[in-house]
Structure formats: C-alpha cells, structure tokens
Amino acid sequence: MNHHHDPNPFEEEEVNPFSNGATAPGSKSRNQPLASEVQLGFGQRHDTTVDIPLDTTNDSKKKGKELAAWETDLKRREKEIKRREETVTRADVPVDDKNWPPFFPIIHHDIANEIPVHAQRLQYSAFASWLGIVA
Incomplete structure (x- = not known):
C-alpha cells in the first residue's frame, strides 16, 4: 500500500486555528512560540496591564447620596403607614386578630x-x- 497517498487520519498534529501562524492541516511544520509569546494563563500574558481606577471619591459620594435618598424615602413611607394605622384605629374599624396557625x-x-x-x-x-x- 502506498503510505504517501494515504495519510493516517489518527495522526496527531498540533494545530491551533486561533494563532497567527496556524499551520495547514496537512503540513508537518510545527512552529514553536517565541519566549515572549508564551501565555501564562487563559488569555493573560506577562506584559499585560490592568487598569484600576484610583479616584473613588466620586463613586462614594454618589453612593452616599443614593443611601441618603433611600433613607428619606423609607422614613416617609414609615410616617405614611403610621398615619394610616392611627386613622384606622380612630375610626373604630375592627381589626381581625390573626389566629392560624396557632404556633x-x-x-x-x-x-x-x-x-x-x-x-x-x-x-x-x-x-x-x-x-x-x-x-
């Protein structure tokens, strides 16, 4: 049998279709990555930088304003509920006692x-x- 015309379909080839120097499926050349291109982790190279915002004063001021607005809204709702409860009590509306389940x-x-x-x-x-x- 002619081995040159019948390639082995189970022969392992190291082909990375996502790399810039991807080899064709039939070729035997295997390119070794340069030392500067070796990846340390998933998508992380040793020369990448991470941007960390250092000015967080605006963010904390914004959160403080949101919390203050939320607190005033809660106080307003609490006053409204107390006012409604007092109105119901003064109107002598019978309030059913909750009796089930006993525990x-x-x-x-x-x-x-x-x-x-x-x-x-x-x-x-x-x-x-x-x-x-x-x-």
Whole structure:
C-alpha cells in the first residue's frame, strides 16, 4: 500500500486555528512560540496591564447620596403607614386578630363566623383536605 497517498487520519498534529501562524492541516511544520509569546494563563500574558481606577471619591459620594435618598424615602413611607394605622384605629374599624396557625399566627381563620351555615361543612372538609395534602 502506498503510505504517501494515504495519510493516517489518527495522526496527531498540533494545530491551533486561533494563532497567527496556524499551520495547514496537512503540513508537518510545527512552529514553536517565541519566549515572549508564551501565555501564562487563559488569555493573560506577562506584559499585560490592568487598569484600576484610583479616584473613588466620586463613586462614594454618589453612593452616599443614593443611601441618603433611600433613607428619606423609607422614613416617609414609615410616617405614611403610621398615619394610616392611627386613622384606622380612630375610626373604630375592627381589626381581625390573626389566629392560624396557632404556633405562628399569620392569617385570620374563622369558619363559624365568616362562612354561611349551609357551606360550613363543605368549607371545613375542603380546609381539612388541604391541610392533609400540605402535611
């Protein structure tokens, strides 16, 4: 068999298609990189520089202004909520006490007073089924 006309498809060649001196897939020349072109890490050469901004006073002043604006907004919201709570208290609006779950009450749950008598049994069954599924 003629070995020159039938190249070995499994022969390993060091070809880097991303380098400037990439060799053709069939050629046997292998270029060695110069010592100054040897890469130290992924995309990092020993002669690269990193720009670090040294003037951070403008950035800290900007953040300080943003924090001050945020704080005033929170104080305004807090005053508004307190005003609404006082208005509700003065108007004698009944506030439902949260009674469920007993170990950490987060909602008000009262089937006997809030659900019509003819639907209480169905509501109780549905609620018990839901608790069973969740548990």
